[in-house]
Amino acid sequence: MIAAFIVIGTVVLVPVVVGLISKEVEGWLDLAPIGLLRLARRRLPADQRDVLYEEWAAELHEALHGTESRPLTRLWLGIRYSAGLLRAAPKVAREIGTVRNEYPISASSTRTQTRTSTRTFTLAVSPVHFQGRRVLLELRRFGSGYDPDQVNAVLWKAANDLRDGVDPSEYLDAARFSLVPGGYYEDQVDAFIRMLKAEGRRTGVNPEL
Amino acid sequence: MQVTIPVLRVLNVFLEQPDGHHYGLELMKSTGLQSGSLYPILARLERMGWLVSSKEEIDPRAEKRPARRYYQITGEGVRNARLAKAELMAQLRQSTGGFLPGVLRPEGQVS
Numbered sequence: 001m002i003a004a005f006i007v008i009g010t011v012v013l014v015p016v017v018v019g020l021i022s023k024e025v026e027g028w029l030d031l032a033p034i035g036l037l038r039l040a041r042r043r044l045p046a047d048q049r050d051v052l053y054e055e056w057a058a059e060l061h062e063a064l065h066g067t068e069s070r071p072l073t074r075l076w077l078g079i080r081y082s083a084g085l086l087r088a089a090p091k092v093a094r095e096i097g098t099v100r101n102e103y104p105i106s107a108s109s110t111r112t113q114t115r116t117s118t119r120t121f122t123l124a125v126s127p128v129h130f131q132g133r134r135v136l137l138e139l140r141r142f143g144s145g146y147d148p149d150q151v152n153a154v155l156w157k158a159a160n161d162l163r164d165g166v167d168p169s170e171y172l173d174a175a176r177f178s179l180v181p182g183g184y185y186e187d188q189v190d191a192f193i194r195m196l197k198a199e200g201r202r203t204g205v206n207p208e209l
Numbered sequence: 210m211q212v213t214i215p216v217l218r219v220l221n222v223f224l225e226q227p228d229g230h231h232y233g234l235e236l237m238k239s240t241g242l243q244s245g246s247l248y249p250i251l252a253r254l255e256r257m258g259w260l261v262s263s264k265e266e267i268d269p270r271a272e273k274r275p276a277r278r279y280y281q282i283t284g285e286g287v288r289n290a291r292l293a294k295a296e297l298m299a300q301l302r303q304s305t306g307g308f309l310p311g312v313l314r315p316e317g318q319v320s
Binding site for chain 1: 232233234237243244245246248249252253255256264274275276277278
């Protein structure tokens with residue numbers, strides 16, 4: 001009788017336990033590439049982390065849950081994907097510059113909310129179009145920043161000049177903006193102007209503004 | 210912009226279907242490039258205005274996956290990529306005496 005129980009227990013329970021352990025191990029294996037990707041995220045500048053990590057995490061999700069979903073295959077694919085980005089993350093950030101500096105601002109709204117642990121506040125933003133894409137310059141909710149009217153006028157002129165093949169670097173270098181309450185964040189405007197000057201210095205380029 | 214063979218592989222995917230949208234993992238498979246090589250190239254092409262990218266508008270819960278970022282070549286990108294491709298092919302043809310190894314076919318077409 002006891003022997004029968006042992007046999008039945010072995011036949012029924014062992015596969016179940018093996019299956020559970022297998023699933024547990026699979027789950028742990030999936031964590032390795034995710035962990036590597038999080039390390040890659042930490043190598044990015046703070047203002048680019050979220051938008052780039054979001055893209056990479058979506059790709060990794062497909063690598064881990066796609067058609068090639070055998071555990072060791074997806075572990076290999078996932079680790080190779082994440083390790084490559086761990087190495088290349090700073091280079092990606094340098095290459096992309098401020099072009100995709102759109103976080104945490106919603107792509108479809110000119111106002112968005114950012115939640116902190118203690119309070120919720122609103123960031124106002126103003127989109128500037130450059131080469132067919134929106135460059136979002138944030139308006140300060142508190143404190144002073146560059147006068148939006150002055151900045152917009154200069155950026156508009158620079159955009160038109162670039163389109164006509166004229167280098168705007170000279171007057172962009174000389175541009176000085178007043179500080180007004182609720183103005184643009186200065187570092188964002190300065191970064192955008194640096195990008196415009198770089199475009200102006202390039203020869204044979206006719207950006208679509 | 211310096212167009213190398215890896216950059217050309219990426220551009221070639223976009224040139225095959227100029228109005229197509231591609232995402233990173235798909236481009237890794239079609240170009241054979243690893244993530245560490247592909248994403249810096251995509252970032253540079255985007256900064257130069259040859260590519261634009263946009264986040265896919267889906268409901269992640271309904272689709273059961275996160276939204277991807279899709280890349281598309283711009284008109285400027287098509288023009289510049291074709292020019293760069295022709296220049297690179299000419300240089301390679303010159304330096305190899307007409308023989309173009311690897312992904313480049315002898316007649317100057319990129320596979």
